[in-house]
Amino acid sequence: MSKYEVVIGLEVHVQLNTKTKIFCNCPTSFGDEPNTNTCPTCLGLPGALPVMNKEAVKKAVMFGKAVNAKINKISTFERKNYFYPDLPKGYQISQFVVPIVENGEIFLDNGKKIGITRAHLEEDAGKNIHEGDVSKVDLNRAGTPLLEIVSEPDMRSSDEAIEYLKKLHAIVRYLGISDANMQEGSFRCDANVSVRPKGQKEFGTRVEIKNLNSFRFIKQAIEYEIERHIEAYEYDEYEDEVVQETRLFDTKSGETKSMRGKEESADYRYFPDPDLLPLEVPDEFFDIEIPELPHEKKQRYMEEYKLKEYDAGVLTSEPELAKFFEKMIELGVEPNAANRWLAIELLGRLNKAGISIENSPVSAQKLALIAIREKEAVISGAGGKKVLDLLMEEDIEVDEAIEKLGLKQVSDEGAIEKIVDEVLSANEDKVAEYKAGKEKLFGFFVGQVMKASKGKANPQIVNKILKEKLS
Helix, strand or coil: CCCCCEEEEEEEECCCCCEECCCCCCCCCCCCCCCCCCCCCCCCCCCCCCCCHHHHHHHHHHHHHHHHEEEEEECCCCEEEEECCCCCCCCEECCCCCCHHHHEEEEECCCEEEEEEEEEEEEEEEEEEEEECEEEECCCCCCCCEEEECCCCCCCHHHHHHHHHHHHHHHHHHCCCCCCCCCCEEEEEEEEEEECCCCCCCCCCEEEEEEEHHHHHHHHHHHHHHHHHHHHCCCCCCHCCCCCCEECCCCCCCCCEEEEEECHHHHHHCCEECCCCCECCCCHHCCCCCCHHHHHHHHHHHCCCCCHEEEEEECCCCCCHHHHHHHHCCCCCCCHHHHHHHHHHHHHHHHHHHHCCCCCCCCCHHHHHHHHHHHHHCHHHHHHHHHHHHHHHCCCCCCHHHHHCCCCCCCCCCHHHHHHHHHHHCCCHHHHHHCCCCCHHHHHHHHHHHCCCCCCHHHHHHHHHHHHHHH
């Protein structure tokens, strides 16, 4: 790798969460019976005319504002001609000459800027379903509004590519313009990868890896392709082995495989769509207020709540996570306690169970009450974890769980003092050793008192009384 430089550019298709398709009134709902959400327009039947979805335009403008891009008052739609079974018209309506958004930017954590060349509106194709020797076409998705976001070739490693993608993914979710569900294809990526000897100005031969829909597979596909290019250089087979083409990533073998030769823009025979006038963005759209973005929220958490950068980054990685955290703060939990109970305890259990924060069986209200009961010394930190474990399994209230598990702490100083006296009397030899300088025995006494109280004695009070007695 020290001899070569990797060049990566990404094209991301974001499915906008409008209720209807981009050029007709058919619903965009996912999972319906095949070919039920269709009409003459999205089926490409003769005489059916497209009508622009205003909400899709609004969402594109919101994205443009979020990435400090230029938003074009006037943009145009063209026909991108190619044949594929799930493309009913034989062409896709897209933006080519003048996109609605161009010249944006996203910054990585190290301050590096990744340029966004353009973000344009277009319609999605349908879906091919392959079952053995039979292929079927579902056109429910045909005509769903997409925002295609094209980066500059500014990334130099798979790690930079994944960080850029995760930031992009968080932005569209915070804006509320897409659910960005990668499993359902609402956020999918084409990666353009090339390798060149260090110091060479010209780009190497670019290969496109098509339709990647998980961060893990995107990283694996890019790294495989980098190795393939470098190996071709090392064995003087570069011109034979690396050609401009589109490849697919085989998730089972971990390899990319040739799909077809890569088309250039001329191959699509773009020309202005005669059925659509140039798109003029309404003036009021330029004044749309966008919500607090993830990097802004992260900075605020660090300044307002004094959280470490890593912790603030975790809590703002998903909008639902940030809302959960802010609800706990609203209910009176200290920021660091809220971070510990949410980011470490609850998220650890959710990740292990494969459950998202949106589907957490433990609400923000319940988790906040666990943290409050710990602060009130009703339960210990260890006891709180046991309560959380029970709440993950049963739908009961926090105080009910504390009673059921018998975790309520004893905070009566008189009762604890009596236990301490009994422990010290039973271990007079160790008391003598402690007073002779063997201070490590203090932990032994604490353990004996907790054991005698069956774990219910308040640890802070135990420590306080022991120190008084032993001094």
